[in-house]
Amino acid sequence: MLQTRIIKPAEGAYAYPLLIKRLLMSGSRYEKTREIVYRDQLRLTYPQLNERIARLANVLTEAGVKAGDTVAVMDWDSHRYLECMFAIPMIGAVVHTINVRLSPEQILYTMNHAEDRVVLVNSDFVGLYQAIAGQLTTVDKTLLLTDGPDKTAELPNLVGEYEQLLAAASPRYDFPDFDENSVATTFYTTGTTGNPKGVYFTHRQLVLHTLAEASVTGSIDSVRLLGSNDVYMPITPMFHVHAWGIPYAATMLGMKQVYPGRYEPDMLIKLWREEKVTFSHCVPTILQMLLNCPTSQGQDFGGWKIIIGGSALNRSLYQAALARGIQLTAAYGMSETCPLISAAHLNDELQAGSEDERVTYRIKAGVPVPLVEAAIVDGDGNFLPADGETQGELVLRAPWLTMGYFKEAEKSEELWQGGWLHTGDVATLDGMGYIDIRDRIKDVIKTGGEWISSLDLEDLVSRHPAVREVAVVGVADPQWGERPFALLVVREGQVIDAKALKEHLKPFVEQGHINKWAIPSQIAVVTEIPKTSVGKLDKKRIRQDIVQWQASNSAFLSTL
Template structure:
């Protein structure tokens, strides 16, 4: 019996959906998740099948592991909802890694769990640059810190929580909206099998969130039902009212990269094509 693995979330989702695996007992299987965000919906699905998913964080440039979720004795005594929150975070930096949050003006932000900025790193083994790409190398390092390009917060216990890629964050009404936060909330709907949220141009707000969802076999879900499902998250202060997507499309598949990450560049391109052709009510991506 397999007891430990590591993979991207897409692999776990494929396994859970595989007909050959239906009814299989995965109890005791610990899986470290990296490569892209672990959503609460996928975590809950896996837990119901006996898997124990734990998020970690790293990049090719960090060779690769930087942090991993750490469930200490105090958290083991906490309720399931509190405990699962820490399973989803990128976790605590490993030994010899310095992690900090930097604002756009270069100042460092407090580790208070709410101050959001770019995650920057220092460690003895980090990549020093890119071969024959001096400009990209200069962008990677500034003032002695490696710049990850990820928007994050760090809490009082040193847990890193990745909020988004800088290039994927939705800039709406002068504020930053995390596409990962929205994906995590939408993924908790029982009818949703997969989800991606991207920002699309909006004349009034700059950008607005557009959600693509893949439904489970035989499931139905309207845009109004999904929007109503997100209302409690507004009431609880997880998101603002304007964060609820007004544009939602049900698709048969969401594009992924060769390593199983959401291909948001292609998703944005496809949505732009739909809007240009006046066919936003698509049911699949070409």
């Protein structure tokens, strides 16, 4: 082992642990009068937020929550959720952000697996909770969250209603110091097979992630996104990787924050307009929903900066948003990575290039943020060159990556094989450090021995003027092994068939963007493309649907 120099600190020196409570200290210092807004129902200042967090800590402690216990939250995006993201880990407990869009069976599994002790339940989810309550094995007590006048519900072992409990609690709490490596948060990520897997993050990881996130979004001039004068509204659920960690950064910076509750297009646009929102983040499908909803038609969204993650950002969506005044920036991460790994950055060389080149790099996964190491490897774990052409699995190291899956030793070892976190994404790295995600390993299409990126095809198909949404998957083919299949949602009053799509893609073949065998020979025009619980394309379900359509010779299909 390397012999380094270590000096013994003074006996009275304070060993400063990196705890989430440190992030809360700054907001009220910087901007005491800035507001945390919940829909059109409630407004808080930062001192009031801090006081409510202390009150919640007292409520939970009085309910028997101890350090190391897991406290679950079932709520829409709200001031309450923000308070839980601080109060629960600050008393040494673990906050379990439940994905309320999972099936009841999956929610039941995650709650029992996480060993939840106390659950905070929004009144909208009382029926869901009642249906699984009899099968929960570790839950002792519940708290009710409400927006309306009715402050009661039939919940087992109900302690009381959130606001009434906070009103009766002390506004002071002495949040203790403890080990910064204590687990602070947990949530569950779904895959193509098996039960959801529990990822978890420590106080140290979340503090470091917050500092890196604030640094990148606020200091890189070419894509400056987030400063203390911005107004922040999440459009990524707070149950999904802590709303990408931005609420922690926004609170640290003392920003005005706007929480929209349940995602309703009319309410989102109303809040954007009335609260003067300047910064958000979401997956592509949510942005498409906003751009296409009736309320947004004719609306100029000038000044709105949005980070797109979760799925690839294609050029068509980028340009459609830009035409409406929205500046999009791509970023990359996963549930397992807390999530920020990389973000678009236009260096001096790219800034001097053409507009087309700048767009090309704005929609890529971007450059690894500080403290992140990225590499690509082949199937045997050998490192591959960062030449912008060679494809391999993207592997990562960073101080905020989950150290494993909760109570899943074998899957944890697979995740961290060779000392690098394996993403399951096929990517290239280039000489400037740019990550270009080519596909999920499980979604790459192999036809006639050649690999085709479903993401590349989706980008090119989306440029057809009739196409509003697209998903491309590989389907079994007796001659070629697999062939691309395109699922399309068309714009109102437009039509498209497989032959028209082929004509649209021909120029891209001639220009060398794709090979001719990449052109889908079958398409299905549908009214909606299946999505996962967090708004991503659900390609597993899409493949299943296509098999059923093919078996029934569905009229949805169009064949060359």
